[in-house]
Amino acid sequence: MSRNIQLPPEIIELIFSFCDCATLKVLKSVDCDWRSLIETLIQKRCSRNIPDLDLLEYKYKFSKDGTKLENICENWENWQDIVNNIEFENVSFIYEKKYISCVAVFNDYVAVGLDTGAVHLYNQTEDLLKQFEALVQREPQSIKFVPGFLLSEEPFALLVEYTLVTCIHDFSQEYQSNVFDHQQVFTAYKSYICGVALDGTVTIAQIYKDEDENTKNQQIMLKILKLVKLQVLITNNIFASLSSDKCMILSDDKVFAINYKDENNNIEGIATEIASLDFAMNSVPVLWRDALIFYDKVIITNSQPRADTGQIFEVFLLENAINGIVSSVKRFYLTEVFESLITCLYLYGSTLILGFANGEVLFYEVHDFQSLDLKKYSKLITMFTKLGRILSIDVIESCGKREFYVAGPTFVRKITGKLRIK
Known part of the structure; x- marks a missing residue:
């Protein structure tokens, strides 16, 4: 047959x-x-x-x-079911004698920000490849790689954010660096960058390399795409996120959207207020806040309204706006949930990661934010106690695994999540 x-x-x-x-x-x-x-x-x-x-x-x-x-x-x-599909390995990656402030990864490269303001670049085998010197004497707050035209190529540039200043380094170090200054908040998407100045001016630009007409030096240049003026008082509680065509800004409780790739070529853009967030204790001045803006869909915040109150973790779905007001679909008073303070928020697709002051890292599967329960985490990773509080998290993927790089004051550790062998 x-x-x-x-x-x-x-x-x-x-x-x-x-x-x-x-x-x-x-x-x-x-x-x-x-x-x-x-x-x-x-x-x-x-x-x-x-x-x-x-x-x-x-x-x-x-x-x-x-x-x-x-x-x-x-x-x-596999990552839709972390408990049953993923096993974790927690290993030391880099030790620095200087204070570490942040970490970023791209392809084979690991960039580590130091308290001197410099950035050290390593490969996956922990070899120090190059150093980007500090243009300002402050510790970096974040680092972002600007990818090349093809993702398999070397990065195009390295963005290092400091307080009020962002340095744009040519990754090959052949072109002179540039400075994007007087910005209260900064964000980037591929070769596009966005900054919000203290006077409320939003600048969205694209990075490129060229020869300066005056000095004839080859250097990193900025092409301004949009200039927008926010009609709000700018405070420390301002956050921004850039995607392929839209910039989202959270200023205190106001949410704005800017389309920076519209059909007209007019540099003067418009910021549309799309919602106001109804925070817990909204009438109380906030001492401190951290926020994640997930496209134009979700905003996650962690706030401390007063010195005598604990942290309040809230999730807002922007599609739930009623008469322009968005109430949180989830609200947790963290003293009732955790023994330590949250010091780092990281969201990657459907995986939410929280870093704590005691060096712990929690992984959550988030299929539906309305059903999120911070008490029901999928995985807890405990760092060495001397690592201290979690400052920064970034991730790189390869076939069959995700590698999370977690920075504390003196260490960067690599948490590898890979398919569990059944």
């Missing part, structure tokens, strides 16, 4: 739809027809399950050894 049973492609695709991505990767090697069918199926699955903006972020964070959709989809599927 012949074993070659020919089934219609739609029937084969239906059968394959019950397979996870790891199984589909194996089945691709059967023949060319199956390979083509499975690649189409994976593309459909990614489009259906992973939001478009999340997919862009995953591609940016995927190391150069493979940005195929099948690898992104496999990792995404």
